[in-house]
Amino acid sequence: MRLFVIIISAALIQVTTAFAHPEFQRYSKEVSGRSVNCAVCHRHSDGPEGLKPGQIGSLDQDELNALGLARQALKPGAGAQSPILNEFGNSILNQLGKEKISELKQRPELLAGSLSKTSDLDGDGIPDVEEFKDGTHPLNSLDGHPWKLFKNNLGKNWFDILMIVLATGSGLYGLQNMLLWLSLKAHREE
């Protein structure tokens, strides 16, 4: 009986930890110097284990079925949608497949090189692989390397900037003329 409990517990631990890959999180943290948590690939920032939303313990039957299918996605392009992974995590799973991901656990520095260089899931202009190396969130358009974000947004918003420059300049020009006129009027009255 005792042996049975031990085997079951070990199997459960194996199941719940099998899909957490902290090696990639650690690598991202090391190269970027930023604090990175499991939310980079997972739906919950504390990882897949637990009872909170996005963790294994919270899944309903349909989600458990989807998780089962995702676990069988050994090769790339399986179109799996794991309920414990976010869009970026699922994108890695579908681009590489579980076999390759397991291989890369030993060499996490090769992950970025294995992923698409153009995919930009949050549309902030910084490719997901760069965000992975920068330690920023690939699904948050407001999180990114500050200089890269500034450059990209400047290019994107040039028309708004031009308009606000024109509006401010015109407003100040009008204000200047109004103040000068008021000043002249005051002098004349004196």
Next chain:
Amino acid sequence: MSKQKNGFLKIIDFFSERIPFYNLNFEHMVTEKEVPVHRMSWAYYTGGLTLLFFLIQLVTGVFLLFYYQPTVSDAHASVEYITFFVKSGFLIRNLHTWSSSCMILCLLVHLITSFAMKAFARPREITWISGAMLLMITFAFGFTGYLLPWHQIAVNATKVVLQSIEEAGHYLPGALAALPSYIKEIIQGEVSVGQATLSRFYALHVVILPLLFMGVIGLHLLMVQLHGMSKGVDEPAKKSEKFFPFFILKDFWLWGVVFLIVFILALCLPFESFYSYPLFEAYDALGSTPDGIKPEWYFYFVYYPLEILPFWVVMLGMTVAGAGIFFVPWIFKNTSRKVLSIIAWIMAAYLIVITLFGQLIYEMFKGPK
């Protein structure tokens, strides 16, 4: 009786010299007002810039109020909603964040330059004291506003600050030892940082502090207009310019340029991108606390010394400095501008070094964090 009369007359004299109501006319305050032109003239604009940033805070703050929900369950979600779903919500929020930092920066520069220029000298004591009050209110704005988004860094940093207040009790004698705990409870409103704290900080941030600020800034500006610009330098100014319209015009043009810079920053550079993203996840009392919990940069001058030096040394230093700032006009009454400039440079150097290199200094003393 005559002694009493003397004392009363002295008080009347004191206030009539400090609050010269006879100058309360349009000619003195506007058309005839002159601004000295000298090597420190640029410092006259720092106060106006602080006012500009306060106005931006006021306008953007009102827009944010339309959507923000001050409850622990909804605060973070409402901020996310403003940022990602409300049209121009991101711009308004980022403008609010950027201009809050700019306001504090300008206020500090204004304070330091006014100190170096001896702008607190008789009869401008009330101008200085009201300015020091504005500094304290602005720091209170920063502290209370930091908690409102209810994310990890907000709640945890607030907890750290409130803990520090309580810790001060260990160094106080007798019945006074309970006072910091009592103050902490009043601020916190419950056993830990929670809904009561958020409600209090919200009320302070959006009602009490803005009203206080507007009252004190009204007094400050009135004093500046009644007394005119301070001389600023020892040597007599060779030139001066009319306050109206020339100085005002330059002020407005500067406002325009600075507004454009801050607008472009707010549009293109999310303030939060300088920090790690886990710090901005919704606060979860049961979840793990991310690395890098710190107060905003403008509190580094007290945060890093607290991390490095014994608590009582820093608290004593800050209490003396905080109280001393109100007595500057009397403490430095006979100090020359040259000496004041040296002190101002030392203050500025301390603030710059501890803000930019505080982390490095911390690691030098305590190892990597």
